[in-house]
Amino acid sequence: MTAVLLAAAGIAAAAPLALLLWANRTLVAVDVVGHSMEPAFHHGDRVLVRRVPAKRLRVGDVAVLGRPDTGDLRDLALIMGSVPPWVVKRVAALPGDPVPASVPARGGTVPPGHLVVLGDNTGHSTDSRVWGPVPDDRVLGVVLRRMTSPRTPAA
Template identity: 50%
Template sequence: MRYLVILLGVLAGVLAVARRRLVVVQVTGPSMLPTYRSGDRVLVRRVAGARLGRGQVVVFEAAPDGLWRTGPLSAPKGAKWLIKRVAALPGDPVPPEVAPAAGAPEGAPVPAGRLVVIGDGPLSADSRHWGYLPADRVLGVVVRRLSSS
């Protein structure tokens, strides 16, 4: 009986840690076609924006009214989340198609604390439209698709 209690305690601890580190998000819209479709559910591992790599697919908090929030991220169920691919990191050259929206000369370095994100699909509102993404708005990186629509 004692071992069962210990085992249940360990399992509860593992689940608590997993809930803090992992989040399930549902994809809406066509911006990541053909990689992800609207209705797909993806598993997201929470990662600080400074620990991202080029080419990773990230989930981040949307900017209501086009203005990025500051401070802590909203609760996973309390915000609108977007999904895009990281195209450039701080220090990388600003891609030519992003330079006008970012207000930067083509090839200038992406500033510290900022990212360039672009959707895989042809219909995507992304850094080509609103410039840099503040890295502190990133919830995490997509680990895998859980289900398809």
């Protein structure tokens, strides 16, 4: 009887720890920098991101990617003082999909191992229209939801 109670207590203690470890490896918070995703997300918003491989992304998902070469973001560096480590963009096309007309690319389809990402606010977005298709190894994950916003401070 005592062994059963100890086992049950061990399981009860291990379950929250396992959940915490899973969340730590799977979820990450990222700050939105700039105005390229307005109106969906605004500068200063914090979003919850689930780490997923690029193959799990779908057209229309909002993805977080490792920043492109800083030379491609020199205007943002001048305005913000630095280049953010992550960019938040909407997936517009996946490997094998037609490349949107506004994106320079060789051939008519997105090449294997790449994706096309665009900001929602096209007038204020540096995205695949500048970079071309982005290597899918830069994908951190997909945005699940907004956590905080400068307009609605957290309690």
